[in-house]
Amino acid sequence: MEQTFGGRLRGYRKGKHLTQQELAERIGVSDKTVSRWESGRGLPDLALLEPLGAALGVSVAELLSGECVTNRNRAGNPLRGRFYVCPVCGNVIHAMGEGSFHCCGVALPPLEAEVPDETHELTAEDVDGEYYVSLAHPMEKGHFISFLALVGPSRLEIVKLYPEQEAAARFSKRGGGILYACCNRHGLFCRKL
Numbered sequence: 001m002e003q004t005f006g007g008r009l010r011g012y013r014k015g016k017h018l019t020q021q022e023l024a025e026r027i028g029v030s031d032k033t034v035s036r037w038e039s040g041r042g043l044p045d046l047a048l049l050e051p052l053g054a055a056l057g058v059s060v061a062e063l064l065s066g067e068c069v070t071n072r073n074r075a076g077n078p079l080r081g082r083f084y085v086c087p088v089c090g091n092v093i094h095a096m097g098e099g100s101f102h103c104c105g106v107a108l109p110p111l112e113a114e115v116p117d118e119t120h121e122l123t124a125e126d127v128d129g130e131y132y133v134s135l136a137h138p139m140e141k142g143h144f145i146s147f148l149a150l151v152g153p154s155r156l157e158i159v160k161l162y163p164e165q166e167a168a169a170r171f172s173k174r175g176g177g178i179l180y181a182c183c184n185r186h187g188l189f190c191r192k193l
């Protein structure tokens with residue numbers, strides 16, 4: 001993958017079999033402007049990044065970072081999915097395939113789920129035909145479980161939690177899956193249900 005913005009732009013344009021003129025027309029600039037960007041003598045306006053990405057069939061994140069995202073698994077499989085959590089605002093993203101995700105100006109790496117230690121042990125009980133999932137974990141402002149999730153082969157349930165709440169949630173009982181707990185300080189933990 002080309003390291004410069006201009007080089008990537010040229011690569012994406014050629015991949016789409018577009019001339020500089022054709023790309024320029026699609027986003028409402030002159031072919032000289034596109035030529036300037038590709039040769040590194042200028043960068044597009046922020047407002048042009050979305051239409052540029054759309055014309056080239058790539059996301060703005062791919063255009064800017066050069067991270068190439070390919071999904072062989074077109075259908076998406078929740079069980080192979082990954083969680084991404086924004087360290088700035090706490091936004092939670094779950095992706096069923098490869099992706100490049102940004103939030104609050106930060107590129108988010110996928111969280112690697114670990115086997116729970118004693119503090120992050122996940123208990124699941126059958127209560128009234130539902131799974132009652134809980135942890136004996138602090139729920140203080142600086143250290144708490146920020147979400148619990150149950151991921152099945154065709155279903156994803158996320159329960160967002162906040163400090164002072166109970167570290168527990170109920171999930172519908174439809175077969176097994178993978179239980180996840182995310183601690184704001186220690187990361188993601190999982191166990192099979």
Ligand SMILES: [Fe+2]
Pocket residue numbers: 119120137143144183184185186
């Ligand atoms: Fe923790």
